[in-house]
Amino acid sequence: MEKKTYKTTGRARIGSFFAKNPDRQFTTEEICRAINGSDVGRSSVYRHLSELCEADVIRKFHSASRNCSVYQYVGAACDCRDHFHGKCIVCGTIEHLGCHDSAHFAGHLLEEHGFAVDCGRSILYGVCARCRALKEREEND
Numbered sequence: 001m002e003k004k005t006y007k008t009t010g011r012a013r014i015g016s017f018f019a020k021n022p023d024r025q026f027t028t029e030e031i032c033r034a035i036n037g038s039d040v041g042r043s044s045v046y047r048h049l050s051e052l053c054e055a056d057v058i059r060k061f062h063s064a065s066r067n068c069s070v071y072q073y074v075g076a077a078c079d080c081r082d083h084f085h086g087k088c089i090v091c092g093t094i095e096h097l098g099c100h101d102s103a104h105f106a107g108h109l110l111e112e113h114g115f116a117v118d119c120g121r122s123i124l125y126g127v128c129a130r131c132r133a134l135k136e137r138e139e140n141d
Contacts, residue, residue, distance in 0.1 A: 010035075011048045018058050018073035023093045025061060025070035061121065081120040088128035095128065 013035050018026075026034070032045055049071055052058045056074060063070045072094055083102040086095045106117040127135075 008048075010044050011051065014045065014048045015052060015057060018052075018071070022073045023095060025063065025072045025092075025094055027063075027066065027068055027070055031071070059120065061123070083119055084122045084124055086128070087123050087125050088131055089125050090127055090131040093128050093130075094123070097124070 014031065017031065017034055028042075028045060028049065031049070032042055035045075049058065049060075053060050053071075058071050059074045061070050061072065062068075074096075083096060083098040084105075086097050087093070088095075102119055106119055109115045109117050
């Protein structure tokens with residue numbers, strides 16, 4: 001029997017919140033604070049997060065630096081299973097690195113090294129273009 005999904009106001013608020021912040025990851029606490037003032041309780045937030053993960057609208061990651069789970073919007077049009085993600089160590093922005101080279105490199109790792117990469121859960125750490133440009137401007141001033 002297929003699980004029935006209801007389109008509730010709470011779920012819509014959480015989905016809308018993530019859609020407005022596609023390049024960031026949030027803890028459950030941050031999500032609860034962001035939708036504070038709504039009638040969505042903590043247990044409902046957890047349930048909606050689980051449903052949105054199952055529907056591939058958001059993705060759950062483990063943040064080693066925060067030592068907790070975080071959630072990020074992936075949306076219906078984005079297939080995170082096929083590309084890597086980049087996280088800026090300066091501003092914390094998460095970017096979808098959606099190019100064919102991700103799959104190519106993952107294939108190389110499997111074929112040459114026997115290591116199967118889960119691209120959808122991959123995060124490469126570095127500095128984003130915006131932060132690099134800001135640093136260059138500061139150094140040139």
